[in-house]
Amino acid sequence: MIKIVQLRLLLLVGFSLLSPFASATDIVSPWLIEQRTPYNEIQQQTSALQLTPLTSAKKSWRICALVPHLKDTYWTGIDYGLAQHAKQLNLKFELFEAGSYYSVQNQLRQLDNCMKHSFDAILLGSVRPDLLDLYQAPITKPVIALVNRLNHPKVNTRIGVNWYQMGYIAGKYIKLQAKHPVNLALLTGPDKLGGSDLVEQGLSTALKDSLVTVSAVHHADNNRNLYRDELESLLNEQIPDYILGSAVAIEAGVSMLRQHQLTDKVKLISSYLSPAVLRGIYRGKVEFSNDDQVVLQGKLAIDITVRELEGAKAFGDIGPKIQSLYSGHISNEVLKTSLPPADYYPIYRVNTEY
Incomplete structure (x- = not known):
């Protein structure tokens, strides 16, 4: 009973102490992630990887992120990781939410906006796997799939889990x-x-x-x-x-x-x-x-996008290892890698002029 109480106190203290942006020391340790092959298949083989996060970017890249919605802490956790790492790397970052998985036309309009304005790359949390087939204009910028599967020959990297x-x-x-x-x-x-x-x-x-x-x-x-x-x-x-x-x-x-x-x-x-x-x-x-460690997914998405903008080859399917949580089996890292702070409110822009 004492141990359970201590764990609850730890949880509450963890939520209260986490700030919207963690200190720079949080990005020193390597991330433990997985590479999955073959790319974009349902059944895949995995291999463990360690990736040391970037601490700087060669320029202040401008990244557009599109997500289905911010109705629950899954996507707000993704947003937290994206915004946190974008700030750490001094990037320009903007996020747009479609409103729901049924808002296909809204996301297509947002995609068109990002494609036609001065973004360097697009992170696309698509509302449906064939979204790019519905997009009529040329795809002129790098598109990286975020969380959800995206079926298109020009998309060769997806950040997320299976x-x-x-x-x-x-x-x-x-x-x-x-x-x-x-x-x-x-x-x-x-x-x-x-x-x-x-x-x-x-x-x-x-x-x-x-x-x-x-x-x-x-x-x-x-x-x-x-x-x-x-x-x-x-x-x-x-x-x-x-x-x-x-x-x-x-x-x-x-x-x-x-x-x-x-x-x-x-x-x-x-x-x-x-x-x-x-x-x-x-x-x-x-x-x-x-x-599936959504905060880490958001950070990883920014990191991989910068690496590809700076010359790295496509990373394929890459993301955190799925953890199993049940009574007596909860990682000490869960508050850092998996949940936004309790008082976190979604951030839509980082380092933009308006």
Whole structure:
């Protein structure tokens, strides 16, 4: 009990002490990352790498970042890493959010704006993998995929993790825990957008020849109220043994299970991490979460973009190693690599004149 209290205090102190921009000493140690091959494939081989972060850039490059939304701490964590490292390297940086995974035209307009103005490179967190096929104007600047898959012959670098593996790892955890037949309900995110489809594919592979049956699949945009509606519908139909969902869905699930007095009957599995999911693990309300180290992903994206602008070859698929978090198995680095500070508000511009 004392150890649990100490861990909770450490978590709270960590959130309170982290500032929007960490000190320069944070970038001295090498980043532990993975290279994945073949590029842009669903099933890949990985090799461990160490990359020492840049401490300066040859010029104040101007980088445009496009993301689907900033509705949850996944993308605000990405933004935090991007803005932090852009400031450390004295870059000019601007970020634009489409508004949702369904805002294809808005993101195309933002892409066109970045392509036609004085940016040196574009980091594209695409709302759909074929977005560049829908873009009618010439692609005249380097485009690097950010988090989400981007299918285009001119894109040869993606910063992020393999979302098929995110589903596979979560599925293996459930499979190992299931000692008798159990039902699993899914609320993975927008239908076939972002990483949702790949998570479901990886999960399906992991659960082959298991005691786990997928008893329901629900999809919704990353909005807590929408997920509450989906959870209400689900719990009216059945009481599954496990619910696997996006962090936003699992956050809603904690309160919904409490409301229905099902906290001890249904186990919650999150496909990715958020501060509320981490608190849920500490408090015994969430069983498991993947952690793909989004702050590190943001920093790495800026670093790789600068390296390529300064002559490096394409890096292919590169990103952090996916961590597994559950009670008694939480990395001491989680507050540094995976979550923005508790009081962080998204930063849209760094070192710009307006």
